[in-house]
Amino acid sequence: MADGPSESGAPGLRAKAAESPQLPGVDTPRDTGRQPAYNLALFRPASDLPLELAALEGRSEPALLRWAAERAEELGLGGDEVLRARGLIEPDTYLHALGARLQLDIDWLEDGAPDFPDEAEAALQTGVLRRLDERGNTILTIAPRGRGIHALADTLSREPDYRARMRLTSPERLRAFLLRMPGGEIAYRAAYGLRDTQPQFSAALAAPRRFRFVVLFLLAAALPFARFFPFVAITAGEVLLGATFIGWTALKLFACLAVREGMKPAPLPENTLPVYSILVPLYREANVVPALLHHLSALDYPKEKLDIKLIVERDDPETLSALRVAKLDPCFEIFIADEVGPRTKPKALSLALACTRGEYVVVYDAEDQPEPSQLRFAVASFAAAPRELACLQARLAIDNAGDGWLTRHFAAEYAGLFDVLLPSLAAHKLPLPLGGTSNHFRTDALRRTGAWDPHNVTEDADLGIRLARFGYRTGVISSTTWEEAPARLRPWLRQRTRWMKGWMQTWLVHMRTPVKLFRELGVVGFAAFQLLLGGAVVAALVHPLFMLVMAVKLAGGIGLAAAGIAHEIAMYAVLSSGYLGSAALAICGMKQRGMRVGIVTLLTIPLYWILLSAAAWRALYQFMVAPHRWEKTEHGLAKTSRHALQPARFKVSGADRQRRRPHRA
Numbered sequence: 001m002a003d004g005p006s007e008s009g010a011p012g013l014r015a016k017a018a019e020s021p022q023l024p025g026v027d028t029p030r031d032t033g034r035q036p037a038y039n040l041a042l043f044r045p046a047s048d049l050p051l052e053l054a055a056l057e058g059r060s061e062p063a064l065l066r067w068a069a070e071r072a073e074e075l076g077l078g079g080d081e082v083l084r085a086r087g088l089i090e091p092d093t094y095l096h097a098l099g100a101r102l103q104l105d106i107d108w109l110e111d112g113a114p115d116f117p118d119e120a121e122a123a124l125q126t127g128v129l130r131r132l133d134e135r136g137n138t139i140l141t142i143a144p145r146g147r148g149i150h151a152l153a154d155t156l157s158r159e160p161d162y163r164a165r166m167r168l169t170s171p172e173r174l175r176a177f178l179l180r181m182p183g184g185e186i187a188y189r190a191a192y193g194l195r196d197t198q199p200q201f202s203a204a205l206a207a208p209r210r211f212r213f214v215v216l217f218l219l220a221a222a223l224p225f226a227r228f229f230p231f232v233a234i235t236a237g238e239v240l241l242g243a244t245f246i247g248w249t250a251l252k253l254f255a256c257l258a259v260r261e262g263m264k265p266a267p268l269p270e271n272t273l274p275v276y277s278i279l280v281p282l283y284r285e286a287n288v289v290p291a292l293l294h295h296l297s298a299l300d301y302p303k304e305k306l307d308i309k310l311i312v313e314r315d316d317p318e319t320l321s322a323l324r325v326a327k328l329d330p331c332f333e334i335f336i337a338d339e340v341g342p343r344t345k346p347k348a349l350s351l352a353l354a355c356t357r358g359e360y361v362v363v364y365d366a367e368d369q370p371e372p373s374q375l376r377f378a379v380a381s382f383a384a385a386p387r388e389l390a391c392l393q394a395r396l397a398i399d400n401a402g403d404g405w406l407t408r409h410f411a412a413e414y415a416g417l418f419d420v421l422l423p424s425l426a427a428h429k430l431p432l433p434l435g436g437t438s439n440h441f442r443t444d445a446l447r448r449t450g451a452w453d454p455h456n457v458t459e460d461a462d463l464g465i466r467l468a469r470f471g472y473r474t475g476v477i478s479s480t481t482w483e484e485a486p487a488r489l490r491p492w493l494r495q496r497t498r499w500m501k502g503w504m505q506t507w508l509v510h511m512r513t514p515v516k517l518f519r520e521l522g523v524v525g526f527a528a529f530q531l532l533l534g535g536a537v538v539a540a541l542v543h544p545l546f547m548l549v550m551a552v553k554l555a556g557g558i559g560l561a562a563a564g565i566a567h568e569i570a571m572y573a574v575l576s577s578g579y580l581g582s583a584a585l586a587i588c589g590m591k592q593r594g595m596r597v598g599i600v601t602l603l604t605i606p607l608y609w610i611l612l613s614a615a616a617w618r619a620l621y622q623f624m625v626a627p628h629r630w631e632k633t634e635h636g637l638a639k640t641s642r643h644a645l646q647p648a649r650f651k652v653s654g655a656d657r658q659r660r661r662p663h664r665a
Helices: 062-075 079-085 091-102 117-126 147-158 160-165 171-179 185-197 208-228 230-257 286-297 317-325 345-353 374-383 405-427 443-448 459-469 489-510 514-554 565-593 599-603 605-625 654-659
Strands: 006-008 128-132 138-142 166-168 276-281 306-313 332-337 360-363 389-398 439-442 473-483
Touching: 062 079, 079 091, 091 147, 091 166, 091 171, 117 128, 117 171, 117 185, 128 171, 138 160, 147 160, 160 166, 171 185, 185 345, 230 405, 230 514, 230 565, 276 286, 276 345, 286 317, 306 317, 306 345, 317 332, 332 345, 345 443, 345 459, 360 374, 360 443, 374 389, 374 439, 374 473, 389 405, 389 443, 389 459, 405 473, 405 489, 405 565, 405 599, 439 443, 459 473, 459 489, 459 514, 489 514, 489 605, 514 565, 514 605, 565 599, 565 605, 599 605
Parallel strands: 138 166, 276 306, 276 360, 306 332, 389 473
Antiparallel strands: 006 332, 128 138, 360 439, 389 439
């Protein structure tokens, strides 16, 4: 088989797998750790085996096939999917066996190119590829799995003549064939699909040059006006900025007064759980690979129903090597991103999305520590909600808050945002700018809305707004993912610059058609969008100006407006309300999170705001000169771990607790 752009974690054919002492039981050490149970299903006659396993009669040990049949019944899967997920079957071996059983010729897809390249992405999702034979007739190359094998067999039994127009292949060969298409068609669509099909939503067309022209034009118009009408100009500016501060503060206080718990649905039985895809983009993350694999392996979800893609870049040999030497379960797959288009996280995600097979998909970052029950929690929440609920945001929390002053502020900020503000917005069905990780999606809704924008450096915030514009809702679940915050100023500033720049991109993209945006989001949703993205950036930009004016007044300088003491009191009140609103949100969030409220953290909020302002001005400059530049945040530098001090939060074994230690650089 020709090499494809991805590598499976499956060990391939295991000829002696049936000799393993774990096979006679339904449970294995990777599942529950219990001793194998006596299982009458192991003595079922071969005639009772489902079609997909009956194809292996005479090629595999009978005990293995009977065990796979029992496990498949428990999970509601095909027996072949159980064997694949356990690494107990080699794809080409199974393809031979299934072809003989169904009496279908095999299409090995070893060379050539798709005859209908526009259908390549659809073929990845359906497993059906149209091709032309030597005579120019259209045939179907089909890559079935699980219950799809039964549907194919039923079709052939009703219409045996279809065998002349069908070929069989494996899902692995089909995907490798499509991903190595000449010209990188799949990769091109991942990089430029949103720009080409829905250009109104793409930051690739944000036109920074035009934005620079608008800014210069406004400044050129404002300066003469301020020169001849200083009182009117200054008053108008103060009113506008004051309204922004007060509106942003009011939104925070509203969230504090309307704190809502996240969704807590009843869990679903094993056989109704769908296949879940997990996308983890990695770039220069070799040092956190062991911890990442540990946390992903701890997820409480049937391994047979996991589709985990570890996405790496071709120019990152260290991370690729770290993954290759790890003993990956077959549900893990090393997916190498193509170099077409921008080298960004959303481009890598969009490329991997084309190959996912889960009904739901979640994004995790390299340093994430999701609670083991999070996938089950999300599935149950989706099942209990209407189809318009397209996304669930898990609550993000900072694991290394004890690393220093910056991380303590980061932790307080995240507590207010993910435990108070976003749940309140979700409860009132308002648009949410998503966090960069632990976003759980209905896969069909994600594809329908164009997925991530590869040219937006905060693709998460942009996607949250776009989902709302398409009529979808986003919820928040009461499940936590622990993250690492930058403890040093330089990486913190780079990260915040990227966030601020992305919010500028997102605001400009969606404000291209403000009237349409207003109609799609409604009055309250439109106002929330302005405050959450535009307001946050404007507040950060003008904060140092407010402080400068106040400093001049306190030093006895001449005020900028002659409105007397009432005007000065109003300015102090506006700025103070911003500090108090942030403090209230942080206090409320920390109490929700069970954190100790730090007095020093609260008293130094004005200093933290100055750093936010520095990031905002740096972002504004970058947006002018390098709008799509991606400043990566380095992980694996944490010195402390709040999480490691509370191992009971993860229901893991004592041995795992001993291994769980603060991760150091």
